[in-house]
Amino acid sequence: xxxxxRYTPDGLVIHKVTSxxxxxxxxxxxxxxxxxxxxxxxGENKPFTAGCYIVYNGWNFFLxxxxxxxxxxxxxxxxxxxxxxxxxxxxxxxxxxxLVGGNKELTFKLTTTLDEFAKLLVENMSxxxxxxxxxxxxxxxxxxxxxxxxxxxxxxxCWDAMKRIAEAFEVEYWISDINIHNGVNELQxxxxxxxxxxxxxxxxxxxxxxxxPASKRGEDxxxxxxxxxxxxxxxxxxxxYENVTGGVTNHISEKRLHLPDGKAxxxxxxxxxxxxxxxxxxxxxxxxxEDIFP
Numbered sequence: 001x002x003x004x005x006r007y008t009p010d011g012l013v014i015h016k017v018t019s020x021x022x023x024x025x026x027x028x029x030x031x032x033x034x035x036x037x038x039x040x041x042x043g044e045n046k047p048f049t050a051g052c053y054i055v056y057n058g059w060n061f062f063l064x065x066x067x068x069x070x071x072x073x074x075x076x077x078x079x080x081x082x083x084x085x086x087x088x089x090x091x092x093x094x095x096x097x098x099l100v101g102g103n104k105e106l107t108f109k110l111t112t113t114l115d116e117f118a119k120l121l122v123e124n125m126s127x128x129x130x131x132x133x134x135x136x137x138x139x140x141x142x143x144x145x146x147x148x149x150x151x152x153x154x155x156x157x158c159w160d161a162m163k164r165i166a167e168a169f170e171v172e173y174w175i176s177d178i179n180i181h182n183g184v185n186e187l188q189x190x191x192x193x194x195x196x197x198x199x200x201x202x203x204x205x206x207x208x209x210x211x212x213p214a215s216k217r218g219e220d221x222x223x224x225x226x227x228x229x230x231x232x233x234x235x236x237x238x239x240x241y242e243n244v245t246g247g248v249t250n251h252i253s254e255k256r257l258h259l260p261d262g263k264a265x266x267x268x269x270x271x272x273x274x275x276x277x278x279x280x281x282x283x284x285x286x287x288x289x290e291d292i293f294p
Contacts, residue, residue, distance in 0.1 A: 004082070005060075006052045007278060015046060030174055031163075034086040036061050041077045045069060050225075051280020054084050058179050060135065061086055062280060064093070065223060087136060088175040088187055089159075093283040094128040095228060096121070096153045096161035098253055104264060106228055106286050111150040111250040114143045117165045118189050124158050125187075128282070136185035141176070143191050145169070155228070155286030166191055224285030225277055228265045231257030231292035257292060 004015040017040050028034045036056060048067040053060040061084035069078035097104040099120070110117070118140035125138040149168040153161055166173040169191065176188040236255045259266070267274045269281065 004048070004052060004054055006047065007049050007280065008047060015048075028086075031172070034088065036084045037081065038084065039079060039081045041072065041079050042069070043077060045078060046080075048080065048082060049281070050283070051278070052082075053280070056084075058185060059087055059177060062089075064089065064283070086177070088177070090128065091121075091125060091159040091162065092157050094124055094158045095284040095286055096156055096158050097124055097127075098153075099123055099127065103258070104228075105253040106155040106230070107153065107254040107256065109150060109152045109252045111148055113148050114145045114165070114169050114171070114191055115140070117151065118143070118191060121158055121162060121165075121189055128158075128284075136187055138189070139186050140189040141192075143171075155288065157284075162189065224283045225269055226265050226267050226282050226284045227287055228284065229259055229287045229289065231288075232290045233257075256288075 002017050004017060006013050006015050017038070024036070024038045026036050036054065038054070046069075048063060050063050050065050052067075053062040055061075063082060064085055067080060067082050069080050072079050095106055097106055098108045098110070110120070122138045122140050129138070147169075151161075151165055151168045153164070156164070162173050171191045172193060174190050176186075176190060178186040178188055233254055233256050236257060240255060265284075267277050269277060
């Protein structure tokens with residue numbers, strides 16, 4: 001892990017790291033965070049933007065947000081502490097949507113089986129990653145359960161949707177990273193009962209675990225670059241847009257006022273609206289404006 005792949009105005013470049021601190025750590029928690037934290041020192045400010053990544057065990061671990069250095073007292077050096085997240089954390093950046101029909105709805109109820117919910121999660125993540133060659137694909141492990149439950153979604157991320165589905169079916173959830181299956185890496189979504197104790201939870205700092213990572217101040221969980229914006233559900237006529245239902249699932253969407261001219265979302269980067277987001281910079285968020293209606 002001595003190379004960091006950085007996105008710059010000149011394209012993707014490699015940054016060599018020669019002074020990694022012994023405080024570097026790997027954190028992997030069942031149903032929680034999985035990341036690699038790397039502190040290191042540089043002589044000048046470097047642009048480490050969201051989407052920069054390192055390669056670990058054949059997987060790209062990525063930065064969620066732009067990173068900024070801290071000055072080192074009594075020195076001209078700058079210290080970076082970069083937290084690179086495993087690719088399953090892309091689920092935090094993708095909103096759970098109903099993908100059938102012309103509109104990708106964010107607010108809907110669905111009554112179906114656990115496997116159909118898992119399939120919808122995979123479809124959302126596959127759609128989210130369709131804009132780049134990612135080197136991996138999303139799959140799910142069939143549970144073979146036939147019972148159905150109702151789950152409501154209201155503009156939440158796929159990560160939170162996975163938790164909500166697991167709660168509805170009273171099961172656990174986890175992600176398996178499978179190296180090179182059928183020629184490509186796979187991220188597998190699992191629902192069920194997990195056995196095997198603490199093998200799924202690992203925290204390392206050097207060779208000895210000494211402390212849990214402290215949360216950073218000022219982190220904004222609402223930070224995003226792609227915003228799905230909806231108005232109120234008030235005064236929406238029945239023929240405002242087609243609402244697709246039926247099929248193998250029982251699905252009900254909530255009709256809300258959409259952006260004009262068929263626009264699905266707005267991209268914002270560095271405070272400016274842009275037509276196209278760079279690779280690795282898509283972080284989806286939803287905005288509901290209840291006071292705007294026909």
